[in-house]
Amino acid sequence: MNGAALKYQLKHYGLTVAEYNEILLAQCGTCAICHRPERIKLRGGSVSRLAVDHDEATDTVRGLLCRDCNTAIGLLGHDHLRLGSAIAYLVAVR
Numbered sequence: 001m002n003g004a005a006l007k008y009q010l011k012h013y014g015l016t017v018a019e020y021n022e023i024l025l026a027q028c029g030t031c032a033i034c035h036r037p038e039r040i041k042l043r044g045g046s047v048s049r050l051a052v053d054h055d056e057a058t059d060t061v062r063g064l065l066c067r068d069c070n071t072a073i074g075l076l077g078h079d080h081l082r083l084g085s086a087i088a089y090l091v092a093v094r
Contacts, residue, residue: 032063040067
C-alpha cells in the first residue's frame, strides 16, 4: 500500500501515518495479541501491514493486529465473554 492509500485508510481511525508508526514501534512491529509479525503477503509479494484494531463503541484505537488475530476477534464479535469462553473451551479439551 502506498503512502497516500495508507494515509487515507488511517484517516478512518483518526490516525496519522506517524501515529500508526509510533504504535507499530511500541509493539516492536508485531501483533498486539500473538506478538508475531504479519505474515500475509500481498499480490506484489510484499507483506501486508498490521490492521488497526479499534473499539467500535468508543472509536478508540486499541492497537495493531495481524490479519489472523483481527479476523478471530471480529468473528467472535469483539466480545470478551465469548473470547473467554473460547479460551476456557480450549483449555478444557486439551
